[in-house]
Amino acid sequence: MIRMRVVRLGLILGFAALVPSLFVLLAGQNPWRVFTTLLLYALGPQGRSEVLVHAIPLTLIGLGVAFALRAGLFNIGGDGQLIAGAVLSVFFAPYFAGSGIAGLVAFLMFGFAGGAALGAFVGYLRERFNASEIIVTIMLNYVAVQMVSYLIRGPMEDPLRFFPRSYAIPADAVLPVIVQGTRLHAGLIVALLMVVLFAVVQRQTVLGFQSSVVGANPGAAAYAGFRVKMLTIIVMAISGGLAGLAGAVEVGGIYQRIEDNMGEGFGLAAIAVALIARLEAAAIPFAACLFGIFFAGAGALQRELALPFPLVWIVEATVIFAVSALHWAMPSRKADA
Amino acid sequence: MTPLLEARGLTKSYGHLRANDDVSFSIFPGEIVGIVGENGAGKSTLVKMLGGAIAPDSGDVYIAGERIAMRSPADAKQAGISLVHQHFKLIDSLTIEENLVLGRPELRHGILDFKALRPGFENVARDLGTRLPFDARVSTLSVGGRQQVELVRALFHEPRLLILDEPTAVLPPTERDRLLRFIRLLKERGMATILISHKLDDLYDCCDRAVVMRAGRVVGASDLRPDDRAQLVRLIVGAELPPPDTRHGSRGAPLVTVKDLVVHRDNGTVAVDRGSFDLHAGEIVGLCGVEGNGQTELMHALAGMRPIQSGEIVYALEREPGVKRDAAALRQVGIAHIPEDRLHHGAVPSFSLTMNWLLRKLSRPGLVSFGFLRRLAAAKATWEAIRANDVRASGPRARMSDLSGGNQQKFVIARELGDDAAVILAGHPTRGLDIRTVATIRNRLVAERAKGVAILLLSADLAEVWDLADRVMVMARGKLRGPVPVGETSLAEIGHWMTAP
Numbered sequence: 001m002i003r004m005r006v007v008r009l010g011l012i013l014g015f016a017a018l019v020p021s022l023f024v025l026l027a028g029q030n031p032w033r034v035f036t037t038l039l040l041y042a043l044g045p046q047g048r049s050e051v052l053v054h055a056i057p058l059t060l061i062g063l064g065v066a067f068a069l070r071a072g073l074f075n076i077g078g079d080g081q082l083i084a085g086a087v088l089s090v091f092f093a094p095y096f097a098g099s100g101i102a103g104l105v106a107f108l109m110f111g112f113a114g115g116a117a118l119g120a121f122v123g124y125l126r127e128r129f130n131a132s133e134i135i136v137t138i139m140l141n142y143v144a145v146q147m148v149s150y151l152i153r154g155p156m157e158d159p160l161r162f163f164p165r166s167y168a169i170p171a172d173a174v175l176p177v178i179v180q181g182t183r184l185h186a187g188l189i190v191a192l193l194m195v196v197l198f199a200v201v202q203r204q205t206v207l208g209f210q211s212s213v214v215g216a217n218p219g220a221a222a223y224a225g226f227r228v229k230m231l232t233i234i235v236m237a238i239s240g241g242l243a244g245l246a247g248a249v250e251v252g253g254i255y256q257r258i259e260d261n262m263g264e265g266f267g268l269a270a271i272a273v274a275l276i277a278r279l280e281a282a283a284i285p286f287a288a289c290l291f292g293i294f295f296a297g298a299g300a301l302q303r304e305l306a307l308p309f310p311l312v313w314i315v316e317a318t319v320i321f322a323v324s325a326l327h328w329a330m331p332s333r334k335a336d337a
Numbered sequence: 338m339t340p341l342l343e344a345r346g347l348t349k350s351y352g353h354l355r356a357n358d359d360v361s362f363s364i365f366p367g368e369i370v371g372i373v374g375e376n377g378a379g380k381s382t383l384v385k386m387l388g389g390a391i392a393p394d395s396g397d398v399y400i401a402g403e404r405i406a407m408r409s410p411a412d413a414k415q416a417g418i419s420l421v422h423q424h425f426k427l428i429d430s431l432t433i434e435e436n437l438v439l440g441r442p443e444l445r446h447g448i449l450d451f452k453a454l455r456p457g458f459e460n461v462a463r464d465l466g467t468r469l470p471f472d473a474r475v476s477t478l479s480v481g482g483r484q485q486v487e488l489v490r491a492l493f494h495e496p497r498l499l500i501l502d503e504p505t506a507v508l509p510p511t512e513r514d515r516l517l518r519f520i521r522l523l524k525e526r527g528m529a530t531i532l533i534s535h536k537l538d539d540l541y542d543c544c545d546r547a548v549v550m551r552a553g554r555v556v557g558a559s560d561l562r563p564d565d566r567a568q569l570v571r572l573i574v575g576a577e578l579p580p581p582d583t584r585h586g587s588r589g590a591p592l593v594t595v596k597d598l599v600v601h602r603d604n605g606t607v608a609v610d611r612g613s614f615d616l617h618a619g620e621i622v623g624l625c626g627v628e629g630n631g632q633t634e635l636m637h638a639l640a641g642m643r644p645i646q647s648g649e650i651v652y653a654l655e656r657e658p659g660v661k662r663d664a665a666a667l668r669q670v671g672i673a674h675i676p677e678d679r680l681h682h683g684a685v686p687s688f689s690l691t692m693n694w695l696l697r698k699l700s701r702p703g704l705v706s707f708g709f710l711r712r713l714a715a716a717k718a719t720w721e722a723i724r725a726n727d728v729r730a731s732g733p734r735a736r737m738s739d740l741s742g743g744n745q746q747k748f749v750i751a752r753e754l755g756d757d758a759a760v761i762l763a764g765h766p767t768r769g770l771d772i773r774t775v776a777t778i779r780n781r782l783v784a785e786r787a788k789g790v791a792i793l794l795l796s797a798d799l800a801e802v803w804d805l806a807d808r809v810m811v812m813a814r815g816k817l818r819g820p821v822p823v824g825e826t827s828l829a830e831i832g833h834w835m836t837a838p
Contacts, residue, residue, distance in 0.1 A: 207708065209699075210699075213685055213688075216688065220696060223682040223683060223697075225642075225666065
C-alpha cells in the first residue's frame with residue numbers, strides 16, 4: 001500500500017512538472033528559469049504583497065463557492081456577483097461621503113447585498129423553475145459584464161469622460177493601505193474576518209448544519225423537515241454575497257471606481273481555490289495565496305521572460321489537476337474503516 | 338468424495354478487526370449449504386473471498402482437491418464459482434441485455450456481438466421460469482426482476498457453485514418461494530449453492546445443512562432438523578433471545594384518519610389512489626404490498642415528506658390542522674417516523690452520530706439556542722441514547738457509516754422514539770437485520786403499543802405482520818384494501834390481495 005502511494009505521488013509530481021515544462025519548451029523558454037522567476041518574484045519584496053492583494057478576492061469568492069458547494073450547489077457566477085457587488089456599492093458610495101468608518105462599513109455591506117441579490121435570484125430560479133444554477137450563474141456573468149459596460153458609459157460615467165470608467169468613490173469608502181509602499185490594503189482584514197465567520201457559521205449554527213445536510217444527503221433533509229427551498233435561496237444569497245463583498249473590496253482597496261474587466265477571472269479561479277481547500281475554511285486563504293502567485297506572477301513572467309500570458313493558465317490548470325489528484329495518493333482518514 | 342470447494346483456515350483482517358478468523362468450510366456437488374450469523378459475523382467477508390472479490394490474508398481455497406490462487410473475480414469465474422451480491426451490480430440506465438453482455442463481452446470484428454449471446458440468455462431465463470424483457474431498461478424492473486437479471490448473468494457461465502448473498506432479504510413472499518424452488522431445481526442438476534440468509538425459514542425450506550458464524554469464526558453447524566430450531570438460534574446469537582413481547586394495551590381513539598387520499602410520484606403518476614383508513618391509539622396496523630405499489634409514497638405523505646394531491650389526513654394531535662405541516666412540525670406533535678431507507682433518509686452516513694442525532698432534534702429545547710448548535714449538549718444526549726439503546730459505537734463522534742446496519746437502525750429508532758411519540762410510522766423497521774436485532778426492535782414496537790401508541794407497520798415480512806399487527810391492510814397499484822383484523826383473514830387472502838390485478 002505504502003509503495004503504491006509513493007508511486008502515485010511520484011506520478012502526480014512528475015505530471016505537474018512535466019506538462020508545463022513541455023509547453024514552456026514549445027514557447028522557446030527554459031522551464032527551470034520560468035519556475036525560478038515565478039517563485040523569486042512571488043517571494044520577493046514586491047511580489048509578496050501582490051500575491052496577498054490577489055489572494056483577498058480569491059479568498060472571499062472561494063468562501064462563497066465553498067459555502068454553496070457544501071450545500072450541493074455550484075455557484076459558477078463569482079465574476080457576475082463580484083460585479084453586482086461593485087456596482088451597488090459604488091452606486092451608493094457618494095452618500096457616504098464624510099461619514100467615516102461607518103461609511104466604509106455601509107459601503108462593504110452594499111457590496112455584499114449586490115452579490116447576495118444576484119445569488120438569491122439564482123436560488124429562486126432553481127427552486128421555482130428547476131433551473132440549473134450552473135447554467136444560470138454562467139449566463140448572469142455575461143449579463144453583469146454587459147451591464148457594467150453600459151453603466152460606466154452611461155448613468156455612472158466618470159465626469160471627466162477620458163476612459164470608460166465610473167466616477168470615483170469618496171475617500172471614506174477607500175480601504176486604507178496597511179503596508180506602506182505596497183498595494184496591500186485593509187481588505188486583507190475583511191477577508192480573514194470572513195474566514196473566521198465562515199468557520200463559525202459552518203460548524204456552530206443551525207444554518208450551516210442544515211445546509212451541509214442538504215448537500216450531503218437531500219433525502220435526510222426531507223426526512224428532517226428542513227425547508228430546503230428557503231435554504232437554497234439563503235445559501236445562494238450568502239455565496240453570492242461573499243463574491244459581491246469581494247467586488248466592493250476590490251473597488252475600495254484598488255480601483256476606487258468601476259472599470260471594464262475589473263476582477264476578471266477571479267470567479268473561476270475561486271472555484272479551484274475552494275476545491276483545492278476541500279471546502280475547509282482554514283485552508284481557503286492558503287489555496288487563495290497559491291493562485292495569488294499565478295495571478296501576480298503572470299505579469300512578471302510576461303515582463304521578464306516575454307512569456308505569452310496563456311502559458312500561465314496552462315501551469316495553473318496543471319496545478320489544479322495535480323492538487324485534485326493528491327487524495328488519490330494520500331491516505332484518507334476513512335482508509336482503515 | 339472430494340468436496341467441490343474447500344476453504345482451509347481463511348483469515349482476513351480490516352485494521353484491528355478480524356472479519357474472518359481461521360475459517361474452514363466445504364461444500365459438495367449438489368449440496369445447498371446455508372451460512373447464518375448476525376450482522377458483522379463475517380458471512381459476507383467469507384463469500385467475497387470465495388468469489389475472488391477480496392483476497393484472504395492467509396488460508397487456501399481448493400476446488401475439486403486442487404489449490405486455486407483466488408486473486409480476482411476472474412479466477413473465481415475460471416474455477417466455476419458465481420457470486421450474486423446482496424446489493425445488485427446493475428446499471429440502471431442500460432437495458433437488461435446490455436447489462437448481461439457487460440459481464441461477457443463477445444466481440445466480432447471489434448464490435449459487441451449481441452446476436453450471438455441472445456439465445457444463451459434466453460435459455461437461462463427460460464430455465465429460471467421467467468421471460469425477461471431483454472430490451473427494457475433495468476430501471477423499469479422490480480427488485481425481484483433485477484435479481485433475476487443477476488441470476489441469469491451468474492448462471493450464464495454454467496458455474497459449478499452458485500453463491501447467493503442474502504437473496505431473499507428484499508423479495509416479496511411469492512418471489513422468494515420461486516427463488517427457493519429454483520435453487521432446489523439446480524441442486525437436482527448437480528449444482529452446489531451457498532445461501533446466506535438471516536431468515537431461518539429460508540434455511541429450513543431449502544438447505545441441506547447450515548454453517549453458523551459468529552464474530553468472524555465458524556462456531557457450529559446444523560443439519561436443520563425442525564426440532565433443533567431453538568438450538569440453532571442459540572448458536573447464532575450466542576445466548577438466548579429475549580422472549581417475544583405480546584402485551585396489548587387497550588385500543589383507543591383514532592389518532593390518524595385518512596380520507597380519499599391521493600398522492601403522486603415524482604413523475605406525476607398516481608402512487609396512492611383514493612386511500613382511506615384510520616389508525617387508533619394502542620394498535621398496530623400492518624401495511625403489506627409488493628414493493629413499488631405506493632406504500633412508500635403513502636408513508637412519506639403521512640410523515641409530511643411528500644405533498645398531498647387531494648383528500649385529507651387528520652392528525653388528532655395537531656393543534657392547527659394542516660397549517661405548516663412539514664416533517665419537523667409533525668414530529669413535534671408526536672408523529673414519529675422510522676424511514677424505510679435509513680441511509681437515504683434516516684441519516685447522513687458521512688456525519689458523526691452527534692450530527693445525526695441533531696438531524697431530527699433541532700426543535701428540541703436545550704440543543705439549539707439562538708440559531709447556534711449546542712454541540713456539547715448534543716454529544717451528551719447522543720452518548721446517553723446510544724448507551725441506553727445498546728447501539729454499538731465507539732462514541733458520539735463515530736461516523737454513521739462506520740456502524741453496522743443493525744446498529745444504524747437501532748440509532749435511528751432510538752432518536753425517533755421517545756416519551757412524546759403518539760404515532761409511529763414504521764417503514765420496514767427490521768429489514769436486513771439479524772435475528773437478535775429484529776427481536777429487540779419488534780419488542781420495542783409492541784411495548785410502544787402497550788403504552789397506547791398507534792403504529793403503522795410497513796413490512797415485506799408477512800410473518801412479522803402476523804406476529805405483531807392487530808389489523809392488516811394491503812396496497813396494490815395504489816389501491817388500499819382493508820384494514821381487516823388479522824384474525825379475520827389469512828396469509829393466502831393477503832397474498833391474493835397483494836397480487837390481484
